[in-house]
Amino acid sequence: xxxxxxxxxxxxxxxxxxxxxxxxxxxxxxxxxxxxxxxxxxxxxxxxxxxxxxxxxxxxxxxxxxxxxxxxxxxxxxxxxxxxxxxxxx
Amino acid sequence: xxxxxxxxxxxxxxxxxxxxxxxxxxxxxxxxxxxxxxxxxxxxxxxxxxxxxxxxxxxxxxxxxxxxxxxxxxxxxxxxxxxxxxxxxxxxxxxxxxxxxxxxxxxxxxxxxxxxxxxxxxxxxxxxxxxxxxxxxxxxxxxxxxxxxxxx
Numbered sequence: 597x598x599x600x601x602x603x604x605x606x607x608x609x610x611x612x613x614x615x616x617x618x619x620x621x622x623x624x625x626x627x628x629x630x631x632x633x634x635x636x637x638x639x640x641x642x643x644x645x646x647x648x649x650x651x652x653x654x655x656x657x658x659x660x661x662x663x664x665x666x667x668x669x670x671x672x673x674x675x676x677x678x679x680x681x682x683x684x685x686x
Numbered sequence: 687x688x689x690x691x692x693x694x695x696x697x698x699x700x701x702x703x704x705x706x707x708x709x710x711x712x713x714x715x716x717x718x719x720x721x722x723x724x725x726x727x728x729x730x731x732x733x734x735x736x737x738x739x740x741x742x743x744x745x746x747x748x749x750x751x752x753x754x755x756x757x758x759x760x761x762x763x764x765x766x767x768x769x770x771x772x773x774x775x776x777x778x779x780x781x782x783x784x785x786x787x788x789x790x791x792x793x794x795x796x797x798x799x800x801x802x803x804x805x806x807x808x809x810x811x812x813x814x815x816x817x818x819x820x821x822x823x824x825x826x827x828x829x830x831x832x833x834x835x836x837x838x
Contacts, residue, residue, distance in 0.1 A: 598756040600712030600731050607732030675736040 597683055608676040612669075619665035626658050690727055690781055697737050698767070698774040699723070701746055701760060705768050709750075709759040712738060722775050725782030792833065 633647040669677070691699070703718040704710075710718075716734045720727065738758060741747040746764035749756045760768070800806065810818065 601735055603731035604735035607730055672733060672736040675739060679739060
């Protein structure tokens with residue numbers, strides 16, 4: 597495979613890895629905060645499940661971030677992914 | 687920050703470079719473009735390679751594999767496209783020259799100077815620590831005055 601193409605594919609892969617790592621960090625913070633909120637709720641005797649509101653609100657943002665990290669790509673990355681697949685099948 | 691290349695300008699600029707260089711590989715085209723655009727713009731294969739593929743798909747460039755390297759050559763249709771927009775490289779280069787240079791921090795300047803100090807990682811005898819600090823006192827005072835002048 598051409599060196600220049602290989603460099604372009606590596607660049608796309610590096611971008612993808614960074615995007616996914618950022619999402620996993622977001623997920624870890626989300627889980628930690630939700631566990632903490634649930635713990636506070638349980639410690640003060642339960643009752644009305646108020647911890648569900650931040651869970652659902654932030655959850656929407658987390659799902660959007662996940663979609664951006666795993667499903668969406670910029671046009672150049674889509675072209676590069678298609679070309680990499682085509683070349684590897686040759 | 688404004689975009690350096692307008693819609694379709696990157697491909698046009700690459701065609702101009704390919705026309706100037708003759709049959710050559712992607713790296714040569716990328717470096718040729720960086721040289722002609724100038725300024726602080728730094729292209730990368732991840733941005734240039736998809737544009738070269740699009741030019742190939744459009745029949746404006748033809749790519750041929752040669753000793754494991756893909757060489758690109760402008761086609762007659764590509765030359766027509768270059769002739770249709772002869773000023774695109776000048777326009778982009780003008781924009782690159784007018785674009786503000788990235789700010790250089792005081793820390794970056796100090797890092798650059800300190801990186802050149804010989805034996806900087808060698809442990810310093812205690813007696814020399816005070817001596818070095820004394821050497822830097824007037825310099826630090828001057829730097830404080832300089833940054834105070836620049837503060838709004």
